[in-house]
Amino acid sequence: YLSIKCLILNINANNLRNFLMDILNKDFITKANQSTYRPYNIFFVETNYDRLYFDAKQLCAIESAAKNNPKSIVYIYSVRAKFMPNQQLINQIYENIKLIKLEPDTLFNGTDFYLWWRIKKRKLLKSEYKIGHLSDSARVALLYKYGGIYSDLDTINLKSYEPLVKSNGLGRYILPDRTDIGNGILIFSKQHPILDAVAKDFINKYKSKIWDYNGPQSFSRSIIKLCKTSNMFEDDQLEEKCHLTIYPYEYFY
Secondary structure, three states: OOOOOOOOOOOOOOOOHHHHHHOOOOOOOOOHHHHHOOEEEEEEEEEOOOOOOHHHHHHHHHHHHHOOOOOOOOEEOOOOOOHHHOOOOOHEEEEEEEEOOHHHHHHHHHHHHHHHHHHHHHHOOOOOOHHHHHHHHHHHHHHHHHOEEOOOOOOOOOOOOHHHHOOOEEEEOOOOOOOEEOOOOEEEOOHHHHHHHHHHHHHHHHHOOOOOOOOOHHHHHHHHOEEEEOOOOOOHHHHHHHHOEEEOHHHHH
């Protein structure tokens, strides 16, 4: 499902001068219309308040998802980053790309994260890992509210996700000393119990000083508890127990 190659958009400034002048000062970040959400949504999240524009690798991730999944809408939720003027042609080529302003108060409303965010946001925003922790919570909130696929912005999509959307699941990654759950690709239906469990685990056990405690580790704890399993990687009853698939390492990592 992944590839390291991607079409790079080259814009001829002479041919597109009028187009660029027209859009130079426009804000492409818009409010999402909830009626446009589909069962087959793809979500990216950019939570770096210091990033003004998407970089080349992020653009490849966005373009590859839009190109290989034309039936889906690709939503990029960003706290600040936008397309540079010479990158905005991507919206003309792929009409299924939507750039949305990520406003945590709005996103978390209707989820367990909302009250936690209102009380703890200063703690999170002072954390050394604030970018990752806000992203960890945002991806769970998005899938809980709307369902679909979450993908990290450094993940290049090789082919359609459509064959996978009938199942709920996530991938594993293999380290020299262990195998772990990864939360860089998540596929879940709306209000899936695993997402509810992860949200509760996150807000009840939040640790601002540990990078992955509120992300992959939160998924691991929640799966073990909800699915009543001692070894999630060897348990062939996960689908029956909690409607969950842990995909092979080669799928995503």
